[in-house]
Amino acid sequence: MEMKKEARIIGIDDSPFNKFEKGKPVLVVGTIFRGGNFIDGVVSTRVKIDGTDATKKLVSLINHTKFKPQLQAIFLKGIALAGFNVIDIKELSRKTKLSVIVVMRDYPDFEKIRKALRNVSNGSKRFELIKKAGKIQKVEIKHRGVYNIIYIQFTGLSLAKAREFLEISATHSLIPEPLRVAHIIASGVINGESRGKA
């Protein structure tokens, strides 16, 4: 069965924050796209710096949006928001009944993450959530005729389906459009101006 180019996908990213302000709420933006071109909506919530409320907040945000009935998948830019507020992607998928795809430009340095987590409460629990999210897969995504490598963790769908969602969304950059735009919005609203590459 061919996937529709009009697939509704939500991409989620957090805004810039000062990592020393532990516990402070950070703006999180979700952009709902129809395929890789049309923004249908923007939703937002706040999660705490190095907190543990990211999964719960995202479940609520997604389940309450009016776009929910059409949504097919959730893209996350990395597995944590606002520092080490790690998302339990299996729980997110189960409670929203949606596929979840974590997109990373580089393969994560687990040793570095484990060390950093020593300074965060319940660091080992958080590390378990990262591991529980599943094997990190390298995928080649065609963007403007050229294949590029990104890394993903995913749940609720096959690798083939995940790749299809990624290719549909790679309209303007290798990063799926819902994530590129969520980043631009989150930083533009908080900093006054979005900067750098998404």
Next chain:
Amino acid sequence: MEMKKEARIIGIDDSPFNKFEKGKPVLVVGTIFRGGNFIDGVVSTRVKIDGTDATKKLVSLINHTKFKPQLQAIFLKGIALAGFNVIDIKELSRKTKLSVIVVMRDYPDFEKIRKALRNVSNGSKRFELIKKAGKIQKVEIKHRGVYNIIYIQFTGLSLAKAREFLEISATHSLIPEPLRVAHIIASGVINGESRGKA
């Protein structure tokens, strides 16, 4: 000379606010588009409810963005932000060296505006700014093969040029894409969810 489909345009809209909180800052979002499809960036500022700082704030926002060298025009959704914080579009155009186009779905009810302005400080000055913005022109814009009517005030360019900018940007709705998306972002960030039509 043909206008490029890639023309960089900034669309500006404010976010929902409580009109009884006079003087309170309201989030204002600008989205920079390349033509009618590609979001290049998001910028933001705040202006006061029924204040008089809109022109100054927009001049500063636009002149300081890294996208400034490529910008060709400013779209405004109505001539005021945050209630009756009226924008002096001639000053905005002069100080940014950009064309300004105010887009309205309906012809404004000037009698109603004049009456409402009685309850705002310097109401008659504000009303003068609205008049100074120039004659309101009815334009027919082709969107998905159908002609629809919108109303505009503009400065710094010809009516023909203004119409061209509007047609380039009417990709997903009659409202230019930079304005449609600025609205979705501003309400999505403040309300948690963007709602209604843009």
